[in-house]
Amino acid sequence: MKTREVHLKARPQGWPTPEDFAVVEAELAPPGDGEVLVRNLFMSVDPYMRGRMNDVKSYAPPYRLDEVMYGGAVGEVVESRSPDLAEGDVVLHQSGWREHAKGPAKRFRKVAPIEGVSFSVYLGALGMTALTAYVGLLDIAGMRDGDTVFVSGAAGAVGSIAGQIARQRGAARVVGSAGSDEKVAYLTDRLGFDAAFNYKSGPVRRQLAQAAPDGIDVYFDNVGGDHLEAAIGALRQGGRAALCGAISSYNATEPPPGPRNLGLLVSRRLTLKGFIVSDHNDRYPDFVREMGGWLRDGKITFEETVVDGIDNAVDAFLAMLRGENLGKMIVRL
Amino acid sequence: MKTREVHLKARPQGWPTPEDFAVVEAELAPPGDGEVLVRNLFMSVDPYMRGRMNDVKSYAPPYRLDEVMYGGAVGEVVESRSPDLAEGDVVLHQSGWREHAKGPAKRFRKVAPIEGVSFSVYLGALGMTALTAYVGLLDIAGMRDGDTVFVSGAAGAVGSIAGQIARQRGAARVVGSAGSDEKVAYLTDRLGFDAAFNYKSGPVRRQLAQAAPDGIDVYFDNVGGDHLEAAIGALRQGGRAALCGAISSYNATEPPPGPRNLGLLVSRRLTLKGFIVSDHNDRYPDFVREMGGWLRDGKITFEETVVDGIDNAVDAFLAMLRGENLGKMIVRL
Numbered sequence: 207m208k209t210r211e212v213h214l215k216a217r218p219q220g221w222p223t224p225e226d227f228a229v230v231e232a233e234l235a236p237p238g239d240g241e242v243l244v245r246n247l248f249m250s251v252d253p254y255m256r257g258r259m260n261d262v263k264s265y266a267p268p269y270r271l272d273e274v275m276y277g278g279a280v281g282e283v284v285e286s287r288s289p290d291l292a293e294g295d296v297v298l299h300q301s302g303w304r305e306h307a308k309g310p311a312k313r314f315r316k317v318a319p320i321e322g323v324s325f326s327v328y329l330g331a332l333g334m335t336a337l338t339a340y341v342g343l344l345d346i347a348g349m350r351d352g353d354t355v356f357v358s359g360a361a362g363a364v365g366s367i368a369g370q371i372a373r374q375r376g377a378a379r380v381v382g383s384a385g386s387d388e389k390v391a392y393l394t395d396r397l398g399f400d401a402a403f404n405y406k407s408g409p410v411r412r413q414l415a416q417a418a419p420d421g422i423d424v425y426f427d428n429v430g431g432d433h434l435e436a437a438i439g440a441l442r443q444g445g446r447a448a449l450c451g452a453i454s455s456y457n458a459t460e461p462p463p464g465p466r467n468l469g470l471l472v473s474r475r476l477t478l479k480g481f482i483v484s485d486h487n488d489r490y491p492d493f494v495r496e497m498g499g500w501l502r503d504g505k506i507t508f509e510e511t512v513v514d515g516i517d518n519a520v521d522a523f524l525a526m527l528r529g530e531n532l533g534k535m536i537v538r539l
Numbered sequence: 540m541k542t543r544e545v546h547l548k549a550r551p552q553g554w555p556t557p558e559d560f561a562v563v564e565a566e567l568a569p570p571g572d573g574e575v576l577v578r579n580l581f582m583s584v585d586p587y588m589r590g591r592m593n594d595v596k597s598y599a600p601p602y603r604l605d606e607v608m609y610g611g612a613v614g615e616v617v618e619s620r621s622p623d624l625a626e627g628d629v630v631l632h633q634s635g636w637r638e639h640a641k642g643p644a645k646r647f648r649k650v651a652p653i654e655g656v657s658f659s660v661y662l663g664a665l666g667m668t669a670l671t672a673y674v675g676l677l678d679i680a681g682m683r684d685g686d687t688v689f690v691s692g693a694a695g696a697v698g699s700i701a702g703q704i705a706r707q708r709g710a711a712r713v714v715g716s717a718g719s720d721e722k723v724a725y726l727t728d729r730l731g732f733d734a735a736f737n738y739k740s741g742p743v744r745r746q747l748a749q750a751a752p753d754g755i756d757v758y759f760d761n762v763g764g765d766h767l768e769a770a771i772g773a774l775r776q777g778g779r780a781a782l783c784g785a786i787s788s789y790n791a792t793e794p795p796p797g798p799r800n801l802g803l804l805v806s807r808r809l810t811l812k813g814f815i816v817s818d819h820n821d822r823y824p825d826f827v828r829e830m831g832g833w834l835r836d837g838k839i840t841f842e843e844t845v846v847d848g849i850d851n852a853v854d855a856f857l858a859m860l861r862g863e864n865l866g867k868m869i870v871r872l
Binding site for chain 2: 478
């Protein structure tokens with residue numbers, strides 16, 4: 207059968223352009239013994255994918271040129287040659303960036319429908335991005351009851367969940383930054399942040415000092431750069447920062463200047479800790495139990511920005527890098 | 540009675556000069572009820588004292604202008620009006636920078652003589668600087684058997700002990716940096732470092748790559764600046780840096796540039812953690828037990844650079860900031 211998939215055609219220098227990608231028609235043989243064929247319903251576009259477009263060894267191997275990329279996706283089994291999955295099952299897997307996925311059944315995890323909620327939730331509020339928020343806030347930064355928490359990129363897929371988990375877990379004050387006034391309003395009006403600011407409206411350091419005049423205990427970093435320097439300056443004694451990624455640097459062609467105030471790590475006994483969510487998959491059951499409860503009880507809100515069709519997947523990815531999404535950016539296939 | 544003490548006369552801008560200090564004659568009243576009078580035998584000069592000369596709130600209040608400074612010292616009780624201490628007892632305390640100390644007996648801790656070892660050991664290998672090495676390496680950086688460990692400023696009071704503790708605790712490889720070829724030879728020939736380099740002889744990054752070609756697991760930072768950036772670049776997955784202080788910046792009038800490679804904290808899951816030894820006094824008994832055993836068994840070597848007389852105390856402090864000491868800088872009074 208014929209299907210379509212997105213290839214990486216050139217390694218981007220700085221900001222990617224549509225010409226670095228191509229939607230390619232491909233021939234797919236029927237599934238072999240033990241395999242399933244899945245029609246993808248939704249695929250994820252995430253900041254970490256930018257790193258995989260570079261030809262550098264990182265925590266995951268780079269995407270290959272002229273081959274299909276990959277990433278999180280949810281699909282429906284349309285043909286099964288495995289006893290473990292049946293036609294009609296909906297599955298979560300890593301063969302995104304394509305209309306159909308095929309492979310051994312064990313690479314596909316069956317997910318349960320949730321009443322009134324799209325299956326795309328398994329790419330967002332019950333998916334890898336929300337697990338990132340959960341692990342980063344609770345395990346890496348060790349957030350405690352009564353902490354003041356600052357989340358950068360707080361209207362994005364990870365940040366919007368991190369701020370809300372902080373609230374549910376007893377943070378005294380939750381502060382967020384985002385890249386537009388509309389997002390700032392979303393944080394305070396819809397997600398229950400105590401304060402938020404538009405980092406394009408003025409220096410982060412000054413705006414953070416206004417939003418958290420007594421300083422912060424925990425910083426959840428999605429942005430890096432001047433956000434990280436400002437957060438270090440605001441951290442109180444014993445403060446902890448979970449470093450999740452630095453979207454501000456992903457398309458930089460020069461290394462950005464580092465924070466000039468690392469001396470504060472000593473005098474204030476601060477900790478900066480980077481992490482990769484895939485090291486923490488053992489926390490998934492705890493996460494699903496706790497997050498599932500919050501979602502069921504309406505205590506956590508999530509937003510998706512949905513783009514239709516594989517022809518628009520690259521545009522969705524680029525828009526996400528520019529920060530045009532509110533909550534999780536999803537491509538519906 | 541008359542005694543002499545060292546006052547801070549002016550807050551240094553950048554590098555301190557002798558004119559920022561004065562040795563002043565002072566009148567000391569006899570000890571009151573519950574107090575002791577101590578004749579100081581040795582006093583400590585340490586890098587952290589530079590920070591206390593600035594008028595900024597840090598983890599300790601700044602020294603006051605035109606008053607006596609303070610710091611670790613060992614002395615002999617010459618008059619006691621407390622049942623807790625007797626004349627002739629040797630005590631460790633925080634009233635250094637003066638020839639005599641006086642105060643409530645509880646501020647003075649009696650120390651035992653160790654055969655063949657000067658009482659100044661309680662300012663060095665059994666003192667605060669060695670406890671700093673112990674806590675930083677084992678608790679903050681969490682050094683494990685088989686780790687490759689890099690210590691900067693490794694010929695100094697803290698670094699020389701940190702490297703040797705790493706060796707005793709099963710490090711696979713111990714690497715150090717120091718500021719002269721003589722110190723480098725001391726590290727490899729006397730202290731058992733596997734490799735060492737003179738950071739004035741070339742870029743730290745390149746020399747560290749030669750000394751630890753497979754990377755490092757633990758970095759003990761006494762220097763900051765380009766040492767920290769080079770160490771971050773060398774840390775392997777899950778690596779940990781204990782930040783103890785950054786002598787490279789203490790006399791800087793401009794904030795030094797920060798490390799440009801903090802993105803590695805995420806991809807390699809690295810941790811940077813600052814600490815202050817006074818938060819960890821509960822580890823003193825473990826430290827004394829373990830370090831005392833190593834010293835007794837001749838497994839840990841230490842060096843002191845001894846300067847005589849309170850008139851030379853400021854010169855000793857300045858020489859220590861310039862790195863002219865080997866091991867612990869001590870003033871004998």
